[in-house]
Amino acid sequence: MEPVKLGLLGLGTVGSGTVNMFHRAGVEIERRAGRQIVVTRAAAQDLSKPRDCETRDIELTDDPMSIINDPDIQVIVELIGGYEDARDLVLAAIRQGKHVITANKAMIAKYGNEIFAEAEKHGVTVAFEAAVAGGIPIVKAIRESLVGNHIQWLAGIVNGTTNYILTQMRDEGWDFQTALDEAQRLGYAEADPTFDVEGIDAAHKLTILASIAFGVPLQFDKVYTEGIAGIGREDIQYAEELGYSIKHLAIAQKTEEGIELRVHPTLVPHRRLMANVGGVMNAVMVYGDAVGRTMYYGAGAGSEPTASAVMGDILDVVRSLSAGPDNRVPYLGFQLGSLSSVPVLPMEAIETAYYLRMEVLDSPGVMAAVTQILAELNISIEALLQKVPEPGQDTVPIIMLTHRIRERQMNEALYRIGQLEAVQGKIVRIRLEYFDE
Amino acid sequence: MEPVKLGLLGLGTVGSGTVNMFHRAGVEIERRAGRQIVVTRAAAQDLSKPRDCETRDIELTDDPMSIINDPDIQVIVELIGGYEDARDLVLAAIRQGKHVITANKAMIAKYGNEIFAEAEKHGVTVAFEAAVAGGIPIVKAIRESLVGNHIQWLAGIVNGTTNYILTQMRDEGWDFQTALDEAQRLGYAEADPTFDVEGIDAAHKLTILASIAFGVPLQFDKVYTEGIAGIGREDIQYAEELGYSIKHLAIAQKTEEGIELRVHPTLVPHRRLMANVGGVMNAVMVYGDAVGRTMYYGAGAGSEPTASAVMGDILDVVRSLSAGPDNRVPYLGFQLGSLSSVPVLPMEAIETAYYLRMEVLDSPGVMAAVTQILAELNISIEALLQKVPEPGQDTVPIIMLTHRIRERQMNEALYRIGQLEAVQGKIVRIRLEYFDE
Numbered sequence: 123m124e125p126v127k128l129g130l131l132g133l134g135t136v137g138s139g140t141v142n143m144f145h146r147a148g149v150e151i152e153r154r155a156g157r158q159i160v161v162t163r164a165a166a167q168d169l170s171k172p173r174d175c176e177t178r179d180i181e182l183t184d185d186p187m188s189i190i191n192d193p194d195i196q197v198i199v200e201l202i203g204g205y206e207d208a209r210d211l212v213l214a215a216i217r218q219g220k221h222v223i224t225a226n227k228a229m230i231a232k233y234g235n236e237i238f239a240e241a242e243k244h245g246v247t248v249a250f251e252a253a254v255a256g257g258i259p260i261v262k263a264i265r266e267s268l269v270g271n272h273i274q275w276l277a278g279i280v281n282g283t284t285n286y287i288l289t290q291m292r293d294e295g296w297d298f299q300t301a302l303d304e305a306q307r308l309g310y311a312e313a314d315p316t317f318d319v320e321g322i323d324a325a326h327k328l329t330i331l332a333s334i335a336f337g338v339p340l341q342f343d344k345v346y347t348e349g350i351a352g353i354g355r356e357d358i359q360y361a362e363e364l365g366y367s368i369k370h371l372a373i374a375q376k377t378e379e380g381i382e383l384r385v386h387p388t389l390v391p392h393r394r395l396m397a398n399v400g401g402v403m404n405a406v407m408v409y410g411d412a413v414g415r416t417m418y419y420g421a422g423a424g425s426e427p428t429a430s431a432v433m434g435d436i437l438d439v440v441r442s443l444s445a446g447p448d449n450r451v452p453y454l455g456f457q458l459g460s461l462s463s464v465p466v467l468p469m470e471a472i473e474t475a476y477y478l479r480m481e482v483l484d485s486p487g488v489m490a491a492v493t494q495i496l497a498e499l500n501i502s503i504e505a506l507l508q509k510v511p512e513p514g515q516d517t518v519p520i521i522m523l524t525h526r527i528r529e530r531q532m533n534e535a536l537y538r539i540g541q542l543e544a545v546q547g548k549i550v551r552i553r554l555e556y557f558d559e
Numbered sequence: 560m561e562p563v564k565l566g567l568l569g570l571g572t573v574g575s576g577t578v579n580m581f582h583r584a585g586v587e588i589e590r591r592a593g594r595q596i597v598v599t600r601a602a603a604q605d606l607s608k609p610r611d612c613e614t615r616d617i618e619l620t621d622d623p624m625s626i627i628n629d630p631d632i633q634v635i636v637e638l639i640g641g642y643e644d645a646r647d648l649v650l651a652a653i654r655q656g657k658h659v660i661t662a663n664k665a666m667i668a669k670y671g672n673e674i675f676a677e678a679e680k681h682g683v684t685v686a687f688e689a690a691v692a693g694g695i696p697i698v699k700a701i702r703e704s705l706v707g708n709h710i711q712w713l714a715g716i717v718n719g720t721t722n723y724i725l726t727q728m729r730d731e732g733w734d735f736q737t738a739l740d741e742a743q744r745l746g747y748a749e750a751d752p753t754f755d756v757e758g759i760d761a762a763h764k765l766t767i768l769a770s771i772a773f774g775v776p777l778q779f780d781k782v783y784t785e786g787i788a789g790i791g792r793e794d795i796q797y798a799e800e801l802g803y804s805i806k807h808l809a810i811a812q813k814t815e816e817g818i819e820l821r822v823h824p825t826l827v828p829h830r831r832l833m834a835n836v837g838g839v840m841n842a843v844m845v846y847g848d849a850v851g852r853t854m855y856y857g858a859g860a861g862s863e864p865t866a867s868a869v870m871g872d873i874l875d876v877v878r879s880l881s882a883g884p885d886n887r888v889p890y891l892g893f894q895l896g897s898l899s900s901v902p903v904l905p906m907e908a909i910e911t912a913y914y915l916r917m918e919v920l921d922s923p924g925v926m927a928a929v930t931q932i933l934a935e936l937n938i939s940i941e942a943l944l945q946k947v948p949e950p951g952q953d954t955v956p957i958i959m960l961t962h963r964i965r966e967r968q969m970n971e972a973l974y975r976i977g978q979l980e981a982v983q984g985k986i987v988r989i990r991l992e993y994f995d996e
Contacts, residue, residue, distance in 0.1 A: 143707045143849055153774070153897045154706050154889065251704070257850035259704030267688070267696030269591050270580045270870030337590070395856060398835050405854075412580055413694035413867040416857035417842075419832060420850060430850035433707030441888070451878070452591065460590045 125158035126440050129189035129220075131211060132201035133166040133182075136225050136252070138175035139429030140199065145176060151433070155440050161199075163189045174425070190215045197439055199432060200224040209233045216240045216248070221443075223435045225252035225428055231326035231342040234333075238453040247442060248453060249435035254327045255280050255404045257427030258420040259434060264334045264408060265455040271410025273335040275375035277555065280327040282402035282422045283311045283318035284350050284370040288358070288387075289400045292367065297355045310402055320349035321370065321385040328372035331406065332383055334455040336376055337462055341383075344466040348386035357479055357550055360521045361389050364505055366477070367397040368552060375472075380465040382472045389477050389523075389554035395419075396557060407557060415557070470530040475504065475554040478524070480539065481517045481546045488544040492520065495538045499531050517546050523554060562595035563877050566626035566657075568648060569638035570603040570619075573662050573689070575611035576866030577636065582613060584870075592874050600626045611862070627652045634876055636869060637661040646670045653677045653685070658880075660872045662689035662865055668763035668779040671770075675890040684879060685890060686872035691764045692717050692841045694864030695857040696871060701771045701845060702892040708847025710772040712812040714994065717764040719839035719859045720748045720755035721787050721807040725795070725824075726837045729804065734792045747839055757786035758807065758822040765809035769820055771892040772845065773813055774899055778820075781903040785823035794916060794987055797958045798826050801942055803914070804834040805989060812909075817902040819909045826914050826960075826991035832856075833994060844994060852994070907967040912941065912991040915961070917976065918954045918983040925981040929957065932975045936968050954983050960991060 130137050144151070144161060152158050164177065165186040186202075189195055190211065198215040200222060202208050208229045215222050216237070224230065230237070230253050241248045251261045255278065264273065279285050287301040296304070302319065305311035317323045325345040333340050350370050361368050366389040375382040390397040395417055399405040404422030409415050421427035438451075454461065482488045489508070496503060507521040524532070536549055567574050581588070581598060589595050601614065602623040623639075626632055627648065635652040637659060639645050645666045652659050654677070661667065667674070667690050678685045688698045692715065701710065716722050724738040733741070739756065742748035754760045762782040770777050787807050798805050803826040812819040827834040832854055836842040841859030846852050858864035875888075891898065919925045926945065933940065944958040961969075973986055 139849070146848075147707055147709060150709070150774070151706060153894055154892060156889070156894050257847075258853060259700045262699060262704055263696045266875065267699055267871040268867060269588060269874045270584055270867045272584060272587070337587070393835060393837075395832055395835055398830060398832050400830075410694075410867065411583075412576070412863040412870075414858045414864060416695060416855070418853070418855055420853035426849040427851060430705060430707045430847065433849075434704040437706050438703065452593070455591060 123157050125160050127160055127162045127195050128197045128199055129195040130161055130164040130199045131186045133164050133173055135425045136428045137201045138173060139425035140432050141175035143429050143433055155437050157440060159440055165189055186211055190218055197221045200226060205229055205232055212237055213240055216244050216246055219244055219246060221246045221439045223249045223432060223439060225432060227253040227326040231329040231340055234340040247439060249439055251435045252428050252431035254330050255406055256422040257430040258404055258418045260406045260418050261334060263418055265451055268410050268413060271412045274409045274411060276331055276335055276406060276408045277371050277373045278406035279369055279399050279404050280372050280422060281318050281324045282404060286310050286402045288368055288370060291355050292358050295355060298351055298353060319351055321347040324372045324385045328374055328383060328385055332374035335374060336381060337455060338464055339461050341466060344383055346384040346469040350387050353387050364523060365392050366390060367392060369396060380467040382467050387552050389552055391556060394557050472529050473526050475526045476524045476532055477552040477554055479519060479521045479550040482520055483544040484511045484516055484518045485544060491542055492539055495535055499535050501527050501531060501535055560594050562597050564597055564599045564632050565634045565636055566632040567598055567601040567636045568623045570601050570610055572862045573865045574638045576862035577869050578612035580866050580870055592877050594877060596877055602626055623648055627655055634658045637663060642666055642669055649674055650677055653681050653683055656681055656683060658683045658876050660686045660869060660876060662869060664690040664763040668766040668777060671777040684876060686876055688872045689865050689868035691767050692843055693859040694867045695841055695855045697843045697855050698771060700855055702888055705847050705850060708849045711846045711848060713768055713772055713843060713845045714808050714810045715843035716806055716836050716841050717809050717859060718755050718761045719841060723747050723839045725805055725807060728792050729795050732792060735788055735790060756788055758784040761809045761822045765811055765820060765822055769811035773818060774892060775901055776898050778903060781820055783821040783906040787824050790824050801960060802829050803827060804829060806833060817904040819904050824989050826989055828993060831994050909966050910963050912963045913961045913969055914989040914991055916956060916958045916987040919957055920981040921948045921953055921955045922981060928979055929976055932972055936972050938964050938968060938972055
């Protein structure tokens with residue numbers, strides 16, 4: 123059989139990793155695929171830049187369209203990143219009848235519906251395992267392995283940068299800024315860390331995961347997104363004291379009323395697996411009605427882990443080359459025509475437990491006033507810590523955990539408590555999930 | 560397109576779960592497959608027995624061969640279990656040109672080489688995701704997602720019964736027998752628990768995992784297998800005190816000299832994910848040179864979780880019906896002709912760390928004699944606990960952790976220490992793994 127020829131768009135971190143993997147494991151890849159696969163061409167923005175991979179056998183260009191238009195190339199691997207430019211190239215490749223493999227979560231989350239419709243029209247496939255949680259085969263697990271299940275919820279640590287920062291804040295007692303500085307020094311965070319720290323990157327991934335889990339269209343703009351910059355080191359310490367770790371989770375849940383899509387810091391009990399996913403590692407837990415809880419753990423980013431996922435997609439696409447388009451795994455797990463239109467719930471409608479921390483004046487009656495408000499709103503308290511005042515301080519911190527209630531009630535409670543004169547400054551509110559079902 | 564017709568052999572726990580899943584999720588399964596799939600016939604040993612599923616639309620028989628010989632049936636789902644009978648039926652089905660899906664780990668571990676060769680000859684596929692770790696999609700992850708990696712090792716909790724027993728011994732302070740009795744009462748352990756408790760079931764699964772990870776033939780008879788009946792509740796307590804949990808692990812590792820295949824109780828540090836896999840749950844950690852550590856967690860047995868894996872295989876097989884045999888995923892991840900023949904190492908050649916517990920006479924010079932033997936064999940001690948004697952006792956327990964050494968050296972050390980007059984009874988030796996790379 124003829125070798126399959128690939129064209130790479132982008133020779134940065136993941137592109138180099140992919141080329142290196144072909145050099146190192148090419149023989150095994152052929153043994154697995156039963157067919158030779160070669161990268162014949164690659165596009166990079168600056169051809170004079172030194173590369174982290176051997177490019178002797180690859181024809182380089184700074185014009186990606188010349189690869190897309192090359193009739194010898196059957197498969198395009200898009201590793202450029204970003205929104206619009208990547209989309210334009212991918213759509214052009216699809217219109218040329220090329221199969222596409224991408225690691226670009228931002229593009230899929232934002233433009234995936236359009237891209238998949240175009241691919242459907244042209245009878246080609248678009249594979250995106252590397253777009254979610256790097257080397258963890260979570261897309262395949264949900265789309266191909268858990269097919270007999272109604273997925274009820276999933277929750278993941280899908281951003282290594284924020285998980286590294288929270289882990290260091292806990293293990294080293296650092297504040298947020300110190301941990302972020304260290305993450306940048308080690309190359310775990312970008313010079314502009316906004317996408318990671320504010321949860322936008324996690325929201326991209328959650329958008330994709332929710333679609334393949336529930337069979338709904340991609341709807342990035344409906345994800346509630348809260349970052350980790352507001353987490354104090356004292357919150358992490360109090361949470362530890364109460365038996366919890368704080369993790370930055372992306373959560374999708376199907377309820378009778380609709381779908382929850384939310385990214386926010388979350389307390390998780392110590393003994394849960396999710397609480398023990400440390401450093402830059404990622405993990406996704408998926409709850410299916412038949413299988414129960416399953417979890418998938420691994421490196422969520424980096425050159426080689428992401429290339430590992432790209433390579434899985436390459437073999438799938440190569441195998442599918444001789445299968446008909448109707449026999450491929452559907453992009454979002456279900457045939458495009460039969461995606462369902464369950465509504466995404468507003469954040470006020472979701473239900474969760476809460477951690478609250480507030481500074482109150484050390485005077486009689488304050489605790490009674492706070493708990494009175496909670497009682498009136500039917501919010502029951504699961505645990506309560508009141509610390510003695512530091513010498514010279516006239517306020518004390520109150521920390522409490524609540525049972526599960528609607529976010530709407532909690533918003534009302536926080537508003538009313540905030541009106542109390544004895545309560546100083548902003549109340550810290552962090553959501554808490556048990557994952558015990 | 561014509562519906563695909565399945566025949567089920569076996570309507571017990573997993574068979575009923577599979578039928579129920581078709582009733583519950585049939586619409587979604589069709590949305591995913593783009594094609595209708597129906598169970599038209601099923602075989603059961605005793606037709607008068609009440610079933611845990613609705614069989615109105617299924618033609619029942621007590622003669623499995625009549626299903627295998629039915630020209631309308633394209634796919635046989637073997638859910639009988641056991642060694643020889645299942646093998647005979649599966650081989651007959653293959654010779655009839657049927658695709659086969661099986662949950663039978665014992666049969667695949669023992670007769671898989673023969674079965675795959677026969678399937679290759681007849682151009683049909685044999686799928687066995689449900690044979691390893693129930694609902695966890697570990698076969699697919701290794702065979703299809705981690706294809707760009709050289710897998711270096713894997714380690715798993717692949718038997719829910721032993722994990723339940725060890726978890727209860729830790730959490731409730733029970734001894735082995737009490738925990739086993741409770742497991743039997745809850746239906747987690749069979750009336751004859753030998754296969755689970757002695758590690759044979761885990762060895763079956765390890766055999767399969769090692770083959771797909773390393774591209775070597777199935778070689779069940781070369782697995783070193785040690786059960787959990789020798790673990791005392793005091794060992795679990797001492798291990799906890801030292802910062803470890805005891806887990807019954809199945810470990811496969813590729814070294815320069817060959818392959819290690821071993822099932823035995825193992826100490827694992829508390830903060831490791833593996834240490835937090837409790838109750839009847841399963842987990843497999845896989846280390847690939849590109850992706851690093853990935854882990855897969857979920858229910859390893861039970862009606863619905865196993866049916867979940869069977870259903871994943873059903874969709875894969877149905878999709879492959881229109882693809883050529885050369886384009887299917889190879890049974891063991893690599894094309895059968897190119898499996899490699901790396902030797903399986905004898906247990907004496909493997910390297911690990913150790914936990915030792917011995918009862919010694921409470922007299923001067925004993926500790927010196929023991930440590931002298933270890934020093935002579937270049938075994939260094941990582942931690943040491945010596946307890947004060949219980950009132951009225953003239954012996955004390957010594958517990959120690961060693962650094963990593965060859966099993967051969969440890970055997971020699973245990974022999975020599977056992978010869979010391981001050982050492983009473985049998986020395987308990989449990990292996991210790993860190994999973995820190």
